[in-house]
Amino acid sequence: MNIVVSTYLVYLAISIALTVWVAHTLHKNGRIFLVDVFHGNEALADSVNHLLVVGFYLINMGYVSMALKLGYELNSAQEGIEALSVKIGMVLIVLGGMHFFNLFVFSRMRRRSNYRHNQPPVGPDAFTAVKQEA
Amino acid sequence: MFALTVLYDPECGLCRRSHEWLNEQAKLVELNFVPCASEEARKRFPVLDHDVTKQDLTVISPDGAVYFGPKAWLMVLWSLTRYREWSYRLASPELLPTTKRVVSAISQNRYQISRVAGLIG
Numbered sequence: 001m002n003i004v005v006s007t008y009l010v011y012l013a014i015s016i017a018l019t020v021w022v023a024h025t026l027h028k029n030g031r032i033f034l035v036d037v038f039h040g041n042e043a044l045a046d047s048v049n050h051l052l053v054v055g056f057y058l059i060n061m062g063y064v065s066m067a068l069k070l071g072y073e074l075n076s077a078q079e080g081i082e083a084l085s086v087k088i089g090m091v092l093i094v095l096g097g098m099h100f101f102n103l104f105v106f107s108r109m110r111r112r113s114n115y116r117h118n119q120p121p122v123g124p125d126a127f128t129a130v131k132q133e134a
Numbered sequence: 135m136f137a138l139t140v141l142y143d144p145e146c147g148l149c150r151r152s153h154e155w156l157n158e159q160a161k162l163v164e165l166n167f168v169p170c171a172s173e174e175a176r177k178r179f180p181v182l183d184h185d186v187t188k189q190d191l192t193v194i195s196p197d198g199a200v201y202f203g204p205k206a207w208l209m210v211l212w213s214l215t216r217y218r219e220w221s222y223r224l225a226s227p228e229l230l231p232t233t234k235r236v237v238s239a240i241s242q243n244r245y246q247i248s249r250v251a252g253l254i255g
Contacts, residue, residue, distance in 0.1 A: 118218075121208050121225035124199035128182045 003074040007084050014084075015064040015091045019057065022095050026102055027053045033106045052105075056098060063094050137164035138213055139178070140206075141192040144169040146244045147253030149191075156210065163213035190241045204237040 027049060034045035067090060074080045142149045153167055168175045170192065171184040179194065186192075186202070193206040201209045212221035224233040240247065247253075 118222075120195075120201075121212050121221040122201065122205045124195070125202045125205060126200040127198045128179050128194065128200050130194065130196065130198045131178050131180060 003077065003080045004070060007070070007074060007080045008068060011068065011084055011087050012064070014088055016061075018088075018091060018095060019060045019064065022099055023053050023056050023060075026056060026099065030102065030106055033110055037106075037109045052102065056102065059098060060091075060095060064091055067091070136196060137166050138196075138209060139166045139168055139194045140210065141168055141170040141175055141187045141194070143188065143191075143244070144172075147248030148240075148244045148251070151253050156214075159217075160215040161213050162215050162218060165210065165213055190238075203241065204234040207237050208233070 030052065031045060031049050034049050035042055038044045038048070067087060070083055070087075074083060142153060144150065156165060156167075168178070170187040175182075175187070176184060182194075182200070190203040191206040191210075193201040193209040195201075195209075208221050208225050211217040211224070223229060
């Protein structure tokens with residue numbers, strides 16, 4: 001097994017482990033947000049949570065597999081580790097970006113749902129008597 | 135049920151067109167449209183100054199809170215599912231002065247706008 005192939009294998013192992021860990025964190029901690037967004041409807045929250053995690057896996061695994069190819073020769077273990085660190089760094093940045101995007105989606109959903117109970121945007125100019133309809 | 139009463143000007147084409155558009159929108163709060171200074175408006179709000187309501191849009195909540203002009207427009211936006219977020223945005227301290235200026239300009243020129251847009255009749 002030459003250096004390139006072992007670099008690839010280490011890259012895949014680390015990337016997949018990281019993706020699984022981030023997805024797991026999102027799945028575990030995003031649930032409480034979603035339950036709140038859907039006003040305690042846990043079945044719906046779990047369903048949306050699961051769908052979000054599937055999307056997360058698809059995008060990240062897609063990126064990991066597309067970014068696998070190195071495109072140049074590796075002549076020493078040092079070059080292998082350097083190449084690996086660049087690749088893993090990119091995966092981490094993409095994961096971070098996806099993670100913040102997910103948080104943004106969660107917080108936006110939550111804010112939107114909160115609007116339903118909110119107070120009017122402005123205070124009244126005056127008060128008048130209202131005659132109830134008979 | 136909580137519903138806002140909207141006193142609108144039935145003589146302005148823009149207001150009637152807006153009324154039609156509002157009827158089609160999904161709402162978080164119901165809107166009841168009553169022509170301003172009409173029999174019905176006077177009956178429902180006996181102590182309100184109905185001459186003032188002819189000048190600009192007026193919204194009245196069931197507990198008698200009166201929103202006039204730009205504030206009435208913001209309340210109408212607030213009642214709509216799709217635009218509630220915008221009502222808060224436009225009512226923020228940074229944007230409220232601009233909102234008031236733009237809304238007042240439209241209100242004061244509503245007959246001219248209706249004429250130019252061909253909304254008369």
